[in-house]
Amino acid sequence: xxxxxxxxxxxxxxxxxxxxxxxxxxxxxxxxxxxxxxxxxxxxxxxxxxxxxxxxxxxxxxxxxxxxxxxxxxxxxxxxxxxxxxxxxxxxxxxxxxxxxxxxxxxxxxxxx
Amino acid sequence: xxxxxxxxxxxxxxxxxxxxxxxxxxxxxxxxxxxxxxxxxxxxxxxxxxxxxxxxxxxxxxxxxxxxxxxxxxxxxxxxxxxxxxxxxxxxxxxxxxxxxxxxxxxxxxxxxx
Numbered sequence: 198x199x200x201x202x203x204x205x206x207x208x209x210x211x212x213x214x215x216x217x218x219x220x221x222x223x224x225x226x227x228x229x230x231x232x233x234x235x236x237x238x239x240x241x242x243x244x245x246x247x248x249x250x251x252x253x254x255x256x257x258x259x260x261x262x263x264x265x266x267x268x269x270x271x272x273x274x275x276x277x278x279x280x281x282x283x284x285x286x287x288x289x290x291x292x293x294x295x296x297x298x299x300x301x302x303x304x305x306x307x308x309x310x
Numbered sequence: 311x312x313x314x315x316x317x318x319x320x321x322x323x324x325x326x327x328x329x330x331x332x333x334x335x336x337x338x339x340x341x342x343x344x345x346x347x348x349x350x351x352x353x354x355x356x357x358x359x360x361x362x363x364x365x366x367x368x369x370x371x372x373x374x375x376x377x378x379x380x381x382x383x384x385x386x387x388x389x390x391x392x393x394x395x396x397x398x399x400x401x402x403x404x405x406x407x408x409x410x411x412x413x414x415x416x417x418x419x420x421x422x423x424x
Binding site for chain 2: 201203228230232237238239240242245247252253287289291298299300301302303304
């Protein structure tokens with residue numbers, strides 16, 4: 198079992214659908230991150246939560262809505278997405294607030310039709 | 311503006327030889343640097359890191375070198391093994407407004423030939 202679990206692993210949705218991605222970490226970490234990986238682009242930071250509080254929103258469109266109910270769970274709610282939002286969405290956690298490595302989940306591959 | 315750059319999209323190395331992966335950055339405020347390895351259909355896995363106060367960190371076959379004046383870091387893998395074939399990402403971290411932000415490069419695909 199990995200320390201960071203993401204579900205679903207694959208998701209196909211239409212532009213009018215509402216869906217959610219879920220991330221759960223079993224490492225006792227206090228900081229959680231959402232990244233987006235598109236083809237031939239670097240991982241793009243989307244959101245950061247420290248101790249359940251959002252500390253970073255990297256100019257992400259409002260059709261992506263994060264939620265962090267506790268330090269172990271992170272959601273990304275998706276609504277009226279565009280085909281260009283198709284990508285691999287990666288969740289990561291880290292022992293906050295000082296430096297350390299990020300531990301990534303296996304990602305959720307999203308396809309928007 | 312890309313703050314972390316990996317200018318070589320791919321690299322092929324013979325098994326047993328040294329693999330050298332390079333990374334350049336532009337922001338002198340980065341104080342922590344990391345290397346990750348990624349296989350297809352998996353998330354990135356942490357390999358090795360280095361603080362900005364050091365110039366070298368070694369862990370088994372993996373060594374990371376940091377040249378702050380050149381804003382350059384490199385990952386050396388020796389000896390290279392076929393199982394090392396993967397995409398390697400470098401990342402740089404900076405404390406901003408109480409949050410550590412990690413900026414990643416585009417990756418270098420390493421192929422180790424048997």
